[in-house]
Amino acid sequence: MADPERGNQTSIMGFILLGFGNFHELQILLFLLFLVIYVVTMAGNTAIVVLVVADQHLHTPMYFFLGNLSCLEACYTSAILPQMLASLLSGDKSISFAGCLIQYDIFASLLSTECCLLSVMSYDRYLAICKPLHYAAHMNSGFSLQLAIGSWLSGFAAGNIAACWVSQQIYCGPNEIDHFFCDYTPLIKLSCSDTSQMVLVVFLLSCIFIPLPFLLTLTSYMYIICTILRIPSSTGRRKAFSTCSSHLIVVTVFQRTLIIVYVLQDTAALHDLNKVFSIFYTVLTPMANPLIYSLRNKEVKEALRKSLSKTLTSMSICK
Numbered sequence: 001m002a003d004p005e006r007g008n009q010t011s012i013m014g015f016i017l018l019g020f021g022n023f024h025e026l027q028i029l030l031f032l033l034f035l036v037i038y039v040v041t042m043a044g045n046t047a048i049v050v051l052v053v054a055d056q057h058l059h060t061p062m063y064f065f066l067g068n069l070s071c072l073e074a075c076y077t078s079a080i081l082p083q084m085l086a087s088l089l090s091g092d093k094s095i096s097f098a099g100c101l102i103q104y105d106i107f108a109s110l111l112s113t114e115c116c117l118l119s120v121m122s123y124d125r126y127l128a129i130c131k132p133l134h135y136a137a138h139m140n141s142g143f144s145l146q147l148a149i150g151s152w153l154s155g156f157a158a159g160n161i162a163a164c165w166v167s168q169q170i171y172c173g174p175n176e177i178d179h180f181f182c183d184y185t186p187l188i189k190l191s192c193s194d195t196s197q198m199v200l201v202v203f204l205l206s207c208i209f210i211p212l213p214f215l216l217t218l219t220s221y222m223y224i225i226c227t228i229l230r231i232p233s234s235t236g237r238r239k240a241f242s243t244c245s246s247h248l249i250v251v252t253v254f255q256r257t258l259i260i261v262y263v264l265q266d267t268a269a270l271h272d273l274n275k276v277f278s279i280f281y282t283v284l285t286p287m288a289n290p291l292i293y294s295l296r297n298k299e300v301k302e303a304l305r306k307s308l309s310k311t312l313t314s315m316s317i318c319k
Contacts, residue, residue: 044290113155
């Protein structure tokens, strides 16, 4: 994976993911906890994707983006949690060199894509609430498709660039990664080669794909809140504030933890906290998003009710 002229200096064949330390008495408890989280995350996100595809009433730009987000987070979670669960259950914390780089590539690509997609979703809500008369003209099916494809392509381009730089480094030992998955910061600490250029490139990519989309999202929600304040009905204001505040809380937690981990300088004070912050954007946010963005929505709940009713009817007929 390294430069062929220097490849003989890369002596390690894999890495050891230290995970959450040597708390052996908590391994089974952590396994059960993360297994429940994984099952709930996959069930919630898969349900959203199926509903958006199957129900004609959900074939709108807003639900199209929600379907993309759910699909992304199902893949995102599956890139990390199965490896973690296997490690907790078996006690085997090893991961191959290629497996580690593949995991990082998938993680970085999907993370960058999600940052772009959340910004696109906030823009969609801005148009729907602040420019309702122009919404249909601006956010048509063609434009929404372009925004979604652009988010995926730009996210994977950024992730592949970062992963390519990481793969070109020389790793000659030690091989212990102080994390529960293969991430950029703990990986570069194990590199024996000059990482200054890579650090600069990844820092610039992080600034483009984390704070910038976050600022765009905040700007959209500022306009949305100003518009909501002008709604004459107090019931309408409460409903709109409830929806927007929950969206904004999730986005803020997600992207602020990303900024702390990837944009701020990695100091000794933040080192131990970074692993905790990583749980927010790798485990908790993918589980919360189906509940916050979709399952609280009336149209999604109605589509889910109809789907369950059809399924139960079909089962009763078969019997």
